[in-house]
Amino acid sequence: MKNLNKPIIITTLTIFIIYLFGLFFNYYGDWLWFKNMGYDSVFDTxxxxxxxxFTIFFFIFIVFSGINIYFAYHRGSQSRNNIPLAEDDPRQQILRLFQRKTITWFWAIVIFFFAIFMGSYGSADWNEFLKFIYPSSFHLKEPIFKKDAGFYIFTLPVYQFVVSWYLFMVIITSISVLFSYYIDNAFNYTARKFNIAAKAKNHLIQLSAFFALGVSAHYFIKLYNLLYSSNGVAYGPSYMDVHAQIPAYWTILVxxxxxxLLLFFYPFYKKIKIIVSALGIWVLVWVGFVSIYPVMIEKYIVKPNELTKETPYIxxxxxxxxxxxxxxxxxxxPFSVDQNITYKDILENHNTIKNIRLWDRRPLIQTYKQLQEIRLYYNFNSVLVDRYHFHKYTEVVMGxxxxxxxxxxxxxxxxxxxxLIYTHGYGVVMNPVNEITPNGMPNFIVKDIPPVTSVNLNIKQMAIYYGEKTKQFVLVNTKAKEFDYPKGDDNVYASYAGKGGVQISSLLRRLVYAWKFSDINILLTGYLTDQSRIMFYRNIRQRVATLAPFLSFDTQPYPVVGKDGSLYWIQDAYTTSNMFPYSEPLYQNPMERGINYINNSVKIVINAYNGDVSLYVINPKDPLVQTYEKIYPKLFKPFSDMPHSLKEHIRYPTDLFNIQTKMYNVYHMTDPKVFYNQEDYWEIPDATYSYGKEKMFPYYIIMRLPDTKNEEFILMIPLTPSKKDNMNAWLCARCDAQNYGQLIVYTLPKDKLIYGPMQIQARINQQPDISAELTLWGQQGSKVIKGNQLVIPIKNSFIYVEPVYLQSEEGQIPQLKRVIVAFKEKVKMRKTLDEALKAVFGVTTDQMMNPQQSTGKHIRGINVLSIEARKALKHYNNALNSLQKNDWANFGKELQQMQSVLSKMTQSETKSSTNPSEKY
Known part of the structure; x- marks a missing residue:
């Protein structure tokens, strides 16, 4: 036995030391990563x-279990020494195996193992404990226990965890103590009689007292957990919970x-009948008061008068x-729909019309892949909508x-x-959402490698080291040249010039990362120099989740070209909780309650070249983000610190908008009677893509909201009554920085029929000319794809726009071939949006040229003279600015350009009046 002890101890210590070294290497490698980004304080915290x-829970378990097992071993000595075991008793083998010193080592190892487990279990809840230490107030008290909502989010989770941890500790310790008494023969069953040593009985009863204390705490927690009850007609405590469950829980707690107390003091009075009687009372109260009584209250008091009883709780x-x-x-x-707009209203809202998204992201990404991946090793993970200020406010798609x-x-x-070689992607591709080339392709305004741009967009640093699909680690500044981008049949190579990644100059660091990534090549390669750097956590979702694991993240980070010519990713982050009192969770299942609180409080900006991460607090009033700012004072920045060129690109996130829409469909009903009967339940309408049906997805659009003067970037979705297709409202979120986050729902008149997307789709399908043409295309070896239908509010009316794509089975490149426009009873399909609009509104060429109906010359629905006038005014203002600066050369240049524009305007007006039959 002694010969076995030494190798067991050596093996155990060796494994433990290797584990500690691995732990150190992993944490040290991450600490270097945090330090390189300037957030080592976050890692340290x-x-x-x-x-x-870990230390606190580790030692609490060791002390509690160690003391109890020590007492069990020593109190079992009398039975162990004086009550012999039968030769065939399995405990004989255990006693032969363990001598006195060996049993000490055995229990030490068992306690140590469980202490590590319980310590790790405790440390895993580190975020809840930090929030517990730095709570914030919501200034919103619930009406049952009069506690602020912050108590349930910051305090109650720790109480719950401590109680569950405590009960787990007592159970593990009790099982260990029972096992110790069992092998010592302190209790047995002989001659139909259960025998137990007095000291063992006293010890086990006192352990039961610890368990009973945990049960008391458990019912104390259950009182507060009633605020997440789903027993009533609405989430949260119901009439039955308040008038039956709460009194029952208080009774069982007492x-x-x-x-x-009876169990703790048993050794002083030693009357087991008192314990048995008290336990019997506990069971009777639990069965009668906790189980049966609430059911009776629900059945005979609540159900006959449910609305009256449940109204306060609803x-x-x-x-x-x-x-x-x-x-x-x-x-x-209110949005008073009259559906009486004319083509003149279309022209007056031309900025909205010219930003209607004709390119659905689903066929568009296939086009990007076919035309702009350039080489087979490039890939577009997604194409996303944004807007830029070029010559006008322009909605674009970018990948x-x-x-x-x-x-x-x-x-x-x-x-x-x-x-070492293929370390990064390169460049972006961009096209306006509504522009189409003659062959049905998107009009790329940024394309190719190196990027070629036809707009005023500063493009300098386009290497993408950090993105959506970059997962593996890379080594830069090595002796091997990095592939930068292809140029004809050759390749351009470069060396990394930024500060991203961790410098890997020492042997220790190489060893650390070789261990961390289980890659011995990091240690053995001869390509590394003193300036080499290792980049990891390059996937932007993984990067921000590693940096701020206490936040939740939107599924759609999007790229932005900054004014400095660099490429950035903007990632929306949320503070969430599933502990907000009374609040309906997104989903419920037996294992986990869904989130029932969410706030888009943080905008994260990631530099695609350096990997720098900045977290900007856009909603400082959120109590959860206030708490995180207390915990990590160096992590967050105020939103005012975000560069203006990036503020222009913030947008309301679709994930949050979808969640809010889902909840608002129910919770716009604030009247308890209407809510109880679900009389006015709304839904997100169905839509078609290709020929399949799916729920409509919210869409970004530049438009002028009712009662506003200028177009702005918004996110919107139409809404319909439950199980009906007519539209009864539309919800929008304002995205531009000055109005960011404002949500508006425009309700439609209930006495009018306003077509919803599926009703318009049915009317499209019923148009013989449209159906015939689409059917013909489908029979010619091509696939017809009906794109996303957009509902566009114009003044107090709606137009409906749906693009149609044609995809060759051989080429697999979707082409935008037709645009369908619907208004009132008219549905027209034409080659362009402008042609379809003119067809719907009955605009002819003669009407376009009649100066009494239209001022100026119109091309694609844009008033050319109006545009030229704005150009002239711009040159005039530039001339005045040059005059103030005494810049006479530029002053003369601007005056000449203004004169040229005015001359063109005069010629256009003359031509229009002398040649009215000219076609445009």
């Missing part, structure tokens, strides 16, 4: 909290505390759910050209290629 919690649910999801900030405005490891040809996937 998290690590120190984990270590502190009895449990009495049981705890109101609580509505109030807190609307607060948790930001629905109480939605402004409700970033990345280079994922999986796209490298199999034969070329060597370690050097994967980690």
């Amino acid at each position: 998290i690590l120190l909290t984990k270590i502190s919690l 009895i449990s505390l009495i049981m705890t 109101l609580n649910n509505i109030k807190f759910t609307r607060a948790a999801f930001g629905l109480n900030k939605i402004k409700v405005k 970033a050209r990345e280079l994922p490891e999986s796209a490298i040809p199999a034969r070329a996937q060597t370690w050097v290629n994967n980690h």
Whole structure:
């Protein structure tokens, strides 16, 4: 036995030391990463909290279990020494195996193992403990226990965890103590009689007292958890919960505390009948008061008068759910639909019309892949909508050209290629959402490699080291030149010139990362120099989740070209919780309650070249983000610090908008009677893509909202009544910085039929000329794709726009071939949006040229003279600015340009009046 002890101890210590070294290498590698980005304080806070919690829970378990097992071993000595075991008793083998010293080591190892587990279990909840230490107030008290909502988000989770951890500790310790008494034969069953040593009985009863104390605490927690009850007609405590469950839980809590005292003091009175009687009372109360009584209250008091009894609790649910999801900030405005706009109104809203998105992202990404990936190793993960100020406010679609490891040809996937040569993607592709070339392709305003641009867009640093598909680590500034971009049949190579990644200059650091990534080549390669750097966590979602694991993230980060010519990613981040009282969760299942609080409080900007990450607080009033700012004072920046060129690109995130829309469809009903009967339940309408049906997805659009003067970038979705297709409202979120986050729902008259998307789709399908043409295309070896239908509010009316794409089975490049426009009873399909609009509104060429109906010359629905007039005014203002600066050369240049524009305007007007039959 002694010979076995030494190798067991040596093996255990060796494994433990290797584990510690691995832990150190992993944490040290991450600490270097945090430090390189300037956020080592965040890492230190998290690590120190984990270590502190591990230490606290580790030693609490060791002390509690160690003392109890020590007493069990020594109190079992009398039975062990004086009550012999039968030769065939399995405990004989255990006693032969363990001598006195060996049993000490055995219990030490068992306690140490469980202490590590319990310490790790405790440290895993580090975020809840940090929030517990730095709480914030919501200034919103729930009406049952009069606690601020902050108590349930910051305090209650820690209480719950401590109680569950404590009960787990007591159970593990009790099982260990029972096992110790069992092998010592302190209890047995002989001659139909259960025998137990007095000391063992006293010990086990006192352990039961610890368990009873945990049960008391458990019912104390259950009182507060009633605020997440789903027993009533609305989420949160119902009439039955308040008038039956709460008194029942208080009763069982008090009895449990009495049981705890009786069990603790049993050795002083030693009357087991008192314990048994108290336990019997506890069971009777639990069965009668906790289980049966609430059912009787629900059946005979609540059900006959349910609306009356539940009304106060329905109101609580509505109030807190609307607060948790930001629905109480939605402004409700009437939208009086008259459907009497004319083509003149279309012209007056030409900025809206010229930004109607004809390019659906789903066929467009296939076009990007076919036309702009350039080489097979490039890839577009997504194409996303944004807007830029060029000569006008322009809505665009943009994609970033990345280079994922999986796209490298199999034969070329060597370690050097994967980690040293093919290190980054290159460039972006951009096209306006509504412009089409004659062959039905998007009009790329940024394209090719190196990027070629036809607009005023500063493009300098287009290398993409950090993106959506960059997962593997790479080594830069090595002796191997990095592939930068292809140029004809040759390649351009470059060396990284930024500060991204961790410098890997020392042998220790190479060893650390070789261990961290399980890659010995990092240690052995001869390509590294003193200036080499290792980049990892390059996937932007993984990057921000590693930096701020306490936040939740939107599924659609999007690229932005900054005024400095660099490429950035903007990632929306949320503070979330599933502990907001009374608030309806997004989903419920037996294992987990869905989130019932969400706030888009943080905008994250990631530099695609350096990997720098900046977190800007856009909603400083959010109590959760206030708490995180207290915990990590160096992590967050005020939104005012975000560069203006990036503020121009913030947008309301679609994930949050979808969640709020889903909740608002129910919680716009604030009248408890209407809510109870679900009389006015709304839905997101169905839509078609290709010929399949799916739920409509919200869409970004530049338009002028009612009662506003200028066009702005918004996110919107039409809404329909439940199980009906007519439209009864539309919801929008304002995205431009000055109005960011404002939500408005425009309600439609209930006495009018306003067509919803599926009703318009049915009318499109019923048009013989449209159906015939689309059917003909489908029979000619091509696939017809009906794109996203957009509902566009214009003044007090709606027009409906749906693009139609044609995809060759051979070429697989979708082409935009037709645009369908619907207004009132008219549905027309033409080659362009402008032609379809003119057809719907009955505009002829003669009407276009009649000066009494139209001023100026119109091309594609834009008043040319009006545009030229703005150009002239611009040159005039530039001339005045030059005059103030005494810049006479530029002053003369601007006057000449203004004169040229005015001359063109005069010629156009003369030509229009003398040749009215000219076709445009």
